[in-house]
Each structure stands twice: as structure tokens, then as C-alpha cells.
Amino acid sequence: MDERDACALVAIARKDGAATREVLAETIRGLECLAHRSGSIDGEGDGAGVLTDIPRELWADALAAARLDPSRVLDRAFAVAHLFVPPHDDELVQAEVRRILARHRIRILLERHGTTRRAALGPRAQAGEPRFWQLALQVLGPARRAGRRLYRVGAEVEQATSATIISLSRSTAVYKLRGHPQQLSAYFTDLADPRFRTSMAFGHDRFATNTTTSFERVQPFAAFAHNGEINTIARLREEAASLGLALSRDGSDSQDVDATLRALVLGRGLDPIEALELLFPPIVNEVRRMDPQGQDAFTRARAAFGPFAQGPAAFVARVGDLCLVGVDAMGLRPLWHVETDEAHVFASERGFIPLERYSTDPRPLAPGEHAGLERTARGWRYLDEPNLRARFVALRAKRGCAPPDDRRRLEAGGPAVASEAAAKPPGRRIELSVMPDEIEDLAIRREQQFAALGYEPEDLKQAAFMEETGNEPIGSLGYDGPLAALATKRANLADYLQETVAVVTNPAIDREREIEHFSTRVVIGPRPSIDGSGKPRPWLELRVPLLLGGHAPESAIALDDLRPLARAAGTWLVEDLVAELGGRGRRAAVVLEADRDWEEDPRDALTRLANAATHAVRGGTRVVLVRDRGIRAEGRAWIDPLLVIAAAHRALIAQPAPNGSLRRECALLLSSGSLRNLHDVVVALGLGADAVNPYLLFEHALATGDPDALPNLLEALRKGIEKVCSTLGMHEVRGYGRAFSAIGLTPDVAAILGVRTFGASTFVGTGWDALARDGFERATMLR
Structure with a gap:
């Protein structure tokens, strides 16, 4: 019996931060090794994808071929957009996207079409294949606001057109398709190009349960991937609506978690660590075991947002130079941390990394545990949960979101006597004061x-x-x-x-x-x-x-x-x-x-x-x-x-x-x-x-x-x-x-x-x- 379920998740980051071909190759190989966790119909996979660094060498050569300055790829104003556009109205959609970009003072440096191979897809994927459109962009104006402006452009594009933003970022790019992991490099010419290098990548191989498979619903999304189910998605969507956060058009549960994460970070200006802890907060009994500062910070954080992303899920998210990983509070979806001499690896299963490469014993993340990787001048640095939580508390305190004594709200219960403002009905007992x-x-x-x-x-x-x-x-x-x-x-x-x-x-x-x-x-x-x-x-x-x-x-x-x-x-x-x-x-x-x-x-x-x-x-x-x-x-x-x-x-x-x-x-x-x-x-x-x-x-x-x-x-x-x-x-x-x-x-x-x-x-x-x-x-x- 061929039993499949639960999706596959693989993330690899080089400790030295060097961009190499091997990171991408090993990420895809890991997904292939975990194919038993993905769905397949008549030999066609439910969907696979990878999130990587922007391949700057590849884009530099593309700009040079167009007689543009290739050094722009190193500028903080440089960004790359990947979009799926329905084939029936691609010209109208592309024209509207160009107008939206111009209105937000974002210049298109270069457009790329035809960077996919249709023959690599199966018949079902071919029937629903969208146009893959790549844009090299220059964000005019202050660099500190570039991320927020790109986010607003993406939200407006999805609201005003039928296009889907796959990724729109100054640091990352997403490639995904309806199919198996081994089809990624065959379909996307970028991934097969020897100039494609990345220091970090994470990938996802899908087992579709609640939603039908399509290119748009394949993971990773622009910043997030997870394997599992968000069982509280109805409440999460309501909470996002109550905050005025833009969600995906007809999005799946995973898409809407991704949209909420990006809205909190890029739209509202929160640090990715803050946003992650708001989305996936610790349980109340864990908060009780923290020091007073942690109790104050997390008590208020749980009230400001709350446990609206419950359900079995291991997840990986990346915004800028921070990559964050974690396991649901119940620990119902495994995520292993494997460390080698060259890299940190997080994956649903550890077996695709040969034993001789282990530099420490592999360790599964505990229920509710979060960890991270941060890119510094020396490479990708591992952040354990105490480090993340200490930074979260410091960030919240700096915002004034961790005032002392918020932890007193952990002890709930009404007053022992009525307040003056409370209505006071007759204080009589039925058995004493009411006639038969x-x-x-x-x-x-x-x-x-x-x-x-x-x-x-x-x-x-x-x-x-x-x-x-x-x-x-x-x-x-x-x-x-x-x-x-x-x-x-x-x-x-x-x-x-x-x-x-x-x-x-x-x-x-x-x-x-x-x-x-x-x-x-x-x-x-x-x-x-x-x-x-x-x-x-x-x-x-x-x-x-x-x-x-x-x-x-x-x-x-x-x-x-x-x-x-x-x-x-x-x-x-x-x-x-x-x-x-x-x-x-x-x-x-x-x-x-x-x-x-x-x-x-x-x-x-x-x-x-x-x-x-x-x-x-x-x-x-x-x-x-x-x-x-x-x-x-x-x-x-x-x-x-x-x-x-x-x-x-x-x-x-x-x-x-x-x-x-x-x-x-x-x-x-x-x-x-x-x-x-x-x-x-x-x-x-x-x-x-x-x-x-x-x-x-x-x-x-x-x-x-x-x-x-x-x-x-x-x-x-x-x-x-x-x-x-x-x-x-x-x-x-x-x-x-x-x-x-x-x-x-x-x-x-x-x-x-x-x-x-x-x-x-x-x-x-x-x-x-x-x-x-x-x-x-x-x-x-x-x-």
C-alpha cells in the first residue's frame, strides 16, 4: 500500500552564507526523498516549490544583456517580482500591473517572459498553466520604506487584477509548479542555469486535502510554507479583517497565514520575530512558567492577537535576513534540526542527510518550539528559542507593549463584592424570602x-x-x-x-x-x-x-x-x-x-x-x-x-x-x-x-x-x-x-x-x- 500524507518541508542554510548551487540541489533532493509525504494523481504531484535568495548573478547578466548597469542588482533598491498571470487576459493584466507600479514610483528595469518549459508539466498542470512573468524593479525613494511599498503594490495588484504575486521582494524569489520536485529544474530555466546560486533555500512538496491543486496554491508562498492544517482559519481570517489586514484572493489556509505574516511585518512594521510570536503564541501554561518580563510581554501579545493559527503544522518563514521555523503547540507535525559542518538543515524527516555528515545529533523541535536563522556578515547564524524569546520581549518592551503587571491578568475572576456601578437586585435567597x-x-x-x-x-x-x-x-x-x-x-x-x-x-x-x-x-x-x-x-x-x-x-x-x-x-x-x-x-x-x-x-x-x-x-x-x-x-x-x-x-x-x-x-x-x-x-x-x-x-x-x-x-x-x-x-x-x-x-x-x-x-x-x-x-x- 502506497500511503501518503502530511506534506514535505525542507530548509537548508549555509553557515558561511556563501551562495552555491549545492544549496538548491540539496533542497530539491530532500523534497524528492520525502515524496512519500506528498500527493499524486496519475503520476502528477499536487505541487512543489522553493524559496531562495534572489539569483543576483543571473539577473546581473540579464541586465547587462539588455545594456543596463548590472551592478544595480547589488543596490538596496533592487527587487524582483514573480507573478502568475492567467493566459486568457495576460496583456490587460500586465498593463494594469505596470500602471500600479508606476503609481507607487517603482520602475521596471527589465521584464522576462518565456523562462519556463511547458513540456516538463503533466497534462493536468498544462491545462491550468498560467503565464510566468518576471520583473526586475528599482524602488525609487528612501530605502527604509521600500519593503512596505512593495508590499502595498502586491496587495493592490491582487485586489485589482487576476494576477497572483508569487514573490515580490528585495531578498527572495519563489519558484513553484503543479507537479513533483524533480520537475522544478526542468520547468524553470532559472533553476537549471549554472549561474543560479543561493545561500539559503526552503522547499515544500504538497499533499492537498482541503483545497484543489493549482499553481497559485502551491507552497512556498511569498514568505511562508507549512505542512499541516490551520484548523482555526475562520477565526484567523476574522481577526485579520478586524485589523484591516489584506488577505489573499480566494486563499487557502496557508496562503492566508502567509498574507497575515507579511501584513504584520511589511504592512504594520513589526519585526518578523514579533509577528511570528503573535501568530503562533505559547500556550497559557507555558507563559505562566516564564520570568515576569516574559509573562508581561506574552500576556499582552496574546490579547493583542491570539491563538488563531492552531492545528498540526511545522512551518518555515523568511522575511529579509531572518528565517524562522517552528512546530505547532501540540507538536503534531515533526520538524528536525540537523546540523552539518557546512549548513543548518530543518526538515520533516532527517534521513536524506547522510549520517556521516552530522556534526551533532539531530534533534526534533519540541511542541510549540520556535527557532531561527539570521544572516549576518559572517553567514547564517542559528537562533534558539531562548534567544528568540529574549529578543521578542525586548522588542515589545521597546514598543511599550510589555508594561509591568500585565501578568496579573493571568489570574482571572470577578470581584468579591459588587461595585457601585453594578446593578443591585434584591439580595434575597429564594428559599428564605419567597412565599410558597x-x-x-x-x-x-x-x-x-x-x-x-x-x-x-x-x-x-x-x-x-x-x-x-x-x-x-x-x-x-x-x-x-x-x-x-x-x-x-x-x-x-x-x-x-x-x-x-x-x-x-x-x-x-x-x-x-x-x-x-x-x-x-x-x-x-x-x-x-x-x-x-x-x-x-x-x-x-x-x-x-x-x-x-x-x-x-x-x-x-x-x-x-x-x-x-x-x-x-x-x-x-x-x-x-x-x-x-x-x-x-x-x-x-x-x-x-x-x-x-x-x-x-x-x-x-x-x-x-x-x-x-x-x-x-x-x-x-x-x-x-x-x-x-x-x-x-x-x-x-x-x-x-x-x-x-x-x-x-x-x-x-x-x-x-x-x-x-x-x-x-x-x-x-x-x-x-x-x-x-x-x-x-x-x-x-x-x-x-x-x-x-x-x-x-x-x-x-x-x-x-x-x-x-x-x-x-x-x-x-x-x-x-x-x-x-x-x-x-x-x-x-x-x-x-x-x-x-x-x-x-x-x-x-x-x-x-x-x-x-x-x-x-x-x-x-x-x-x-x-x-x-x-x-x-x-x-x-x-x-
Whole structure:
């Protein structure tokens, strides 16, 4: 049996920094030796490529042949662009690219065409072969801004044309194709030219899983290559959008990580070490073991960006004279460091380097370990992880991004007593201060809420089990009831959503044995700046995205009795959190009631609520609270709070702000009685809620009279969130995004949620009219 998976990764750098043919040859040979890790269909590979130094000797001769000064290749203003251009409109695209370059004051010194051999490709690759276009460029103006200007040109080219930027740099060039590694030199005449020399190269041989193979999606990209899967790519894309970072057009997960890395370094001016640690931060428990300065720097860095590139991956990245390598936090994709007398080698497997060349014992990078190579006047110098982290801390401190005592946020938990700004409902215990007939009225009222908000007997049975044991009940794998679109019973929006698992080479993580890596920690409130700009911004962290409190005054639940539990669990009461971040006055929290006038179209109501959120946050509000307690009034109709959360979240991302977008300026919280179970909670988090308050579910626990019921329920939900993450190859809930799809929702409803839908169309499925009728019926039941 020919078993293939996981992609191949090879990086080689000469210690003396000398540019040679051997570096390229050995990199390609290494990829050939690791062909068992790559994909192949009918003898055609999924894709292979290399990133190298700019071959300056080759370009010098090309300039000389064109009667241009060959010494320009040594100038700091010299750059090389490699582009793929669709063959059907190459002339129009090339004309537009030339206009963009001229507008940015970048001069084209020389254009090269026809430097490929079509016959070297297989039939599938030939069918999708783009034009390979090479440009020698001179960046006019200050050299210190050249990298940023080239980056902006590349982003504009991909936005305005159908061309794909393969590489656009003053230091590196990328060559890649749909095929096997051994075809690289046969296809690209540059690579076969004896004048092609490089001091460092890294290569990738692809095994395509989630995306179809094409020239554009082959790795390496302009700065980055990895083998594995970014399971949190939905959340990474949202985070990039909230920062205003340009991503690739129809990019794969790897392409968008590459685009994010380059945007942080070349667009925002971060050092490559900073950008790498922001993209692939250490786990919380590792931060706890650092010295105080490291804790301060990484605590703020994790809040400024976060663990949004989770999943099995070994990676190599190069920007300028820094090459950085690493392994995912779980260590699910190996990367070996092999040292010889002449070179440093990083590779998925070490066997292609003969044993007699080893100068030290080969060593696999540990889970979450990062290392690097830096080109100096003496050659490529190895940087171990302590060196990288020390430089990261120094860089962040210089930016003002590592103030002392940020590490105190590692210890999460709300106040022991209510603040003056917090609302203070009656501090009464039900069993002491409520008359028997009032207790009966409360029980009847709660049953009405259960019925109106979609609770089924199974939901209450599961809740009772969790309240008793602190664990989820063990049952069948997955949901085995009728689909919501076909069921006769009342269905909440979450019932139409099912978990989506897209990857075949990506196993679930063993939560029981890898528990140190798992985290349900979330960041609440204004996010700190990634580059230290702007005023200091307060934020809070919760160990679990579940808020206590949120009960109506008539429930007679004493909030003071809940604060010790919230503090012990590392969370807050929703009332205390709103008071802490929102306070009173002009910047008080904005409350979005998930209801509408019965004559108002649900779409208009969602637009109104989303606009209210963006207007309030632009005015300085730091908390947006969505809740469903206002639907008892006559003439009001219920809106599923998940729709409101999704609409507000996406509207806030779309509105620019000094720190990126309005979404980074606030906390988005959900307090809802319709959160019936773990699935509902996780869907709300995936749709954009920072934390949720399932107050009716918590009231069910309090009504038992068992002092352990609510702590057990809270613990069972926390474990459940970790298990959901583990099934998708994630270990931190902050990376969880829209990892679900709809069945039976019309496309316009699914579009508000930002998910794909199946089994429905514009005319078939649950749409706005059905949701409007359902919302009015539920409101009637609650009155």
C-alpha cells in the first residue's frame, strides 16, 4: 500500500552564507526523498516549490544583456517580482500591473517572459498553466520604506487584477509548479542555469486535502510554507479583517497565514520575530512558567492577537535576513534540526542527510518550539528559542507593549463584592424570602420560558445530569434526532447548524492526555494594540467564557451568593462585567434587546440593532450586551439572539477604527435564555460572542436547591467546550470560529450567520417569513 500524507518541508542554510548551487540541489533532493509525504494523481504531484535568495548573478547578466548597469542588482533598491498571470487576459493584466507600479514610483528595469518549459508539466498542470512573468524593479525613494511599498503594490495588484504575486521582494524569489520536485529544474530555466546560486533555500512538496491543486496554491508562498492544517482559519481570517489586514484572493489556509505574516511585518512594521510570536503564541501554561518580563510581554501579545493559527503544522518563514521555523503547540507535525559542518538543515524527516555528515545529533523541535536563522556578515547564524524569546520581549518592551503587571491578568475572576456601578437586585435567597405561592409562580413562569425558548425534555435531562455529576452524559456520537428543517417540534436557529469537519489528515486531539494545552480563556473588552500605538486600553480575561448572573429581578436570585463561585471559576457576573467595562454615563454599555415590533421585518430589525451597536462603540461604548429579556411587552416579537450576535459581530468588523475595526474596541456579550445546552453555547461563541450568559439554564440548577448543582453545571460546560475544540483539532477556544454549516436555512438567513447552507434555496427552507411567525408566537407564549 502506497500511503501518503502530511506534506514535505525542507530548509537548508549555509553557515558561511556563501551562495552555491549545492544549496538548491540539496533542497530539491530532500523534497524528492520525502515524496512519500506528498500527493499524486496519475503520476502528477499536487505541487512543489522553493524559496531562495534572489539569483543576483543571473539577473546581473540579464541586465547587462539588455545594456543596463548590472551592478544595480547589488543596490538596496533592487527587487524582483514573480507573478502568475492567467493566459486568457495576460496583456490587460500586465498593463494594469505596470500602471500600479508606476503609481507607487517603482520602475521596471527589465521584464522576462518565456523562462519556463511547458513540456516538463503533466497534462493536468498544462491545462491550468498560467503565464510566468518576471520583473526586475528599482524602488525609487528612501530605502527604509521600500519593503512596505512593495508590499502595498502586491496587495493592490491582487485586489485589482487576476494576477497572483508569487514573490515580490528585495531578498527572495519563489519558484513553484503543479507537479513533483524533480520537475522544478526542468520547468524553470532559472533553476537549471549554472549561474543560479543561493545561500539559503526552503522547499515544500504538497499533499492537498482541503483545497484543489493549482499553481497559485502551491507552497512556498511569498514568505511562508507549512505542512499541516490551520484548523482555526475562520477565526484567523476574522481577526485579520478586524485589523484591516489584506488577505489573499480566494486563499487557502496557508496562503492566508502567509498574507497575515507579511501584513504584520511589511504592512504594520513589526519585526518578523514579533509577528511570528503573535501568530503562533505559547500556550497559557507555558507563559505562566516564564520570568515576569516574559509573562508581561506574552500576556499582552496574546490579547493583542491570539491563538488563531492552531492545528498540526511545522512551518518555515523568511522575511529579509531572518528565517524562522517552528512546530505547532501540540507538536503534531515533526520538524528536525540537523546540523552539518557546512549548513543548518530543518526538515520533516532527517534521513536524506547522510549520517556521516552530522556534526551533532539531530534533534526534533519540541511542541510549540520556535527557532531561527539570521544572516549576518559572517553567514547564517542559528537562533534558539531562548534567544528568540529574549529578543521578542525586548522588542515589545521597546514598543511599550510589555508594561509591568500585565501578568496579573493571568489570574482571572470577578470581584468579591459588587461595585457601585453594578446593578443591585434584591439580595434575597429564594428559599428564605419567597412565599410558597411565589415559588410556585416562579416555577410556572420558568416552565413557560422553557417552552417558548425551545427547551426539550432531553435538554433538561442533560442539564440535570451535568448538575449532578459535573460531566456531560455519555451517549451516541453526534445528534441522532430529526433535522430541524424536517422536525414538527419548535426549533431554535442553533438546531439548523451542524459541526463541519473538513480535513482527512487531521485527527482529534486527546484532551485527557493533553490537558495542559487546553484553554477556555477568552479576552473581554478593548484589545491592546499590536504595535503599541494609541492610548492604554483596559481589558479583562476570563478562564471560561460563561458569565453568571443575568437573572430578572423577579427571579429573586441573590447575586451576592454567586460572586464567590464566579471568582473561583475565573469568570464574572454579567452585571459586574458590564459595570467594570461600561460604567455609567455616555460610555455606558449598550443593550441590544433581541426583539422587534411585530410589524417590523426581522431583516430591518437586525440592521437597526447592528447600527445601534456600531454607533454606540464609535461613541466610546466598550460593552455590547445582547439579551432577550424585553420580549414580554405587548406588540413585541422574539428574534433568535444568535442572529443578533452574528449581525452585530460582522457589522463591527466592517467598520474601521484606529486599532483596526470597531470589533476590537468592545466586548460582545450574550445573555439569553435560549442557550439550552453545550451546542447552543458553542454556536454563540463561534458566531462572535466573547462570552455567554445562559441564565435560564443556570436558574434550572439553582432551582434544585443543591449547592453543588451550579458549580457542576459550569464545570461540565467548560469540559464540553474543550471537547468540542478537541474534535476539530483545536486546543484553545479563542480559535473557534464558524466551524459549522446549516441544513435547511435559506441562503439569505445563512448569509447573516456567515455560514454555508445545504438542502435549501431561495424558495425552499426556513426563511425570514417563517422566522417572523415563529418569533411572534414565542413572544405570545412569554406574555
